[in-house]
Amino acid sequence: MTRKTARAERADATRERILSAAERLFAEHGLFAVSNRQVSEAAGQGNNAAVGYHFGTKTDLVRAIVRRHNDDIEQRRLGLVESVGESTEVRDWVACMVRPTTEHLADLDVPAWYSRFCAQVMTDPGFRSIMVEESLGAPSLHRALAGLNRCLPDMPADVRAERFDMVRQLMVHIPAERERALDEGTTTPRATWYEAATGLIDAITGLWLAPVSAPRSATSRAGDGEHA
Template identity: 35%
Template sequence: MTSRSEKARQALMDAAEELYALHGVEAVSNRAITERAGSANHSAVAYHFGTRDGLISALLRRHMDEVGPLRTARIERLDDATDLRALIACWVLPHVHVLRSTPAPAWRARFLFQLRTLPSADTLTREAMADADDPEALTARMSATLGDLPRGILHARAQIAAGVLLGVCAEFERLVALGDQEGSWEEVGVFLIDAIAGMIAAPVSPGGHYDPPRSPLGI
């Protein structure tokens, strides 16, 4: 791929991320993306990505390519005595670090949050995470620190935690864009670790074994 072609491709991805973040995936046409990217070729999305799902897959892979090495490095530093908060940090902090490092104006967190409503989001996310460290490895280590917490409850709470992670980051990104945020991305990360650790380790009441469908969209 030539540098000119790659530049055009990145411009389309940046435009899509912004428009999807602002308006939702279903409300944005490929033509609107090409116009926002400054391209006169209204078939540019089809040329570079094939379909809308191909474009979204590229956006997810771009994010995971940035998150993945940071997560791997954290996991490699873990030891056998690692506690629950350190395990959750391996999941939360690489994601937060990438969002913090995204040049302004940033739309990444809001795009990922909007993506939850897309029917193909789970499939696309699984494909984007295919080469990532196995999330089951972290889940297994969490389970070992939690004693008698049923594995199904852990998975169900992790699904809720994924929504919390995406929602909190999307809202903070929005406030940053408005200049109304209090605190920093680092403080958001610590807040999320504390909140998620508290929820995952909470006692299980009788009748509290609801197990929602599993989704990987907690990237």
């Protein structure tokens, strides 16, 4: 029994080294440019097939990295959603979307790579669906989005979809830029992750509450030199 436990602990340690190495390499170089063999070597594994043995395909490895972080983020968001209750304030629901992630990032050691890893995944057509499924499909996030939607009942569906795309870009790339700056030791606009989250919440709240321009006719657009 003791021998089996020790073996299981060694396997767990190996998996953690592989996950950490993969997260860093993917963040720095992108997913396409990094092979499973490179990940195994960076994790200090003499067997170049270690990634395949412990995780399977690169897709399985990417999913494991996302889940490694998402469990904590999900628990943080569930608690925040519960505390917000039935709020009718847009800012409260935006905070539910932003702060759980930034709090998680604040607890990671520096240098960290998860935000940059997420940015790489979201811009890779072959792997983006994993992040969408694992992160954007989280139950707590759906509850936060439902609360947000209740605050904006009159927003047209197409405008809502457009602004959610804008919000997603901010939520992915602004933390990644801060993470990069912290790694490089350069100045950041905000001193802490909490303050950075506050600025991001301000911006996203303003985006959701921005006026919606009435659509113009095809004739008026053509008159301005635009194509219908």
